[in-house]
């Protein structure tokens with residue numbers, strides 16, 4: 001048996017009768033950053049939802065530390081230490097930055113230590129602890145969402161399109177922050193920005209039409225690979 005932290009094997013996932021994932025297999029080892037790339041609509045978010053059991057696969061398996069997640073409720077999956085930073089940057093807009101971070105720390109953990117970690121990682125948040133999350137810029141909200149994932153004490157963080165809709169300068173800040181998060185936890189990262197994905201990741205999987213079409217080491221060479229570029233621009 002594999003000793004991967006996460007192992008998805010031949011997952012088939014549907015929305016109603018639409019067959020979206022047609023046998024996705026991938027693995028993530030402890031400490032790795034793995035990027036899931038591919039153009040719009042190929043099933044990247046659905047793969048994350050499949051892991052979280054938000055949309056359970058009809059066939060195939062999802063194992064975390066060797067244990068089957070298929071059939072478990074999403075909150076049980078979360079309790080195993082799998083965190084999710086969705087594309088929509090879920091933060092509590094009526095709560096302050098500090099409150100958002102504090103409530104993301106698992107109960108029993110030291111909320112002030114969580115704040116220290118978050119503010120140390122994201123100086124832009126440390127400058128505005130008492131600002132309502134809803135009045136932050138898009139980039140700051142993304143950082144807050146990542147900070148909440150970071151203090152959640154997760155062993156695996158699923159991060160969906162962290163750079164989407166952000167200005168290039170802010171993307172660089174988010175990338176730096178993710179790099180720091182990666183030194184603390186294992187990441188599975190959905191990212192359409194290929195240079196960013198290759199910069200952050202150790203390995204990548206390229207999805208197309210609900211299947212993994214290729215995978216390998218994340219290097220800058222991948223960014224210039226003709227075949228991969230064709231898949232991404234199609």
Ligand SMILES: Nc1ncnc2c1ncn2[C@@H]1O[C@H](COP(=O)(O)OP(=O)(O)OP(=O)(O)O)[C@@H](O)[C@H]1O
Pocket residue numbers: 015018020038039040041042043044045046047
């Ligand atoms: N709730 C849903 N009900 C029905 N079809 C859905 C649903 N969510 C997604 N889909 C469809 O499933 C397919 C895969 O979507 P998914 O969001 O996984 O793609 P993606 O690779 O993450 O792309 P994007 O970057 O656009 O989010 C798409 O064709 C999409 O239209």
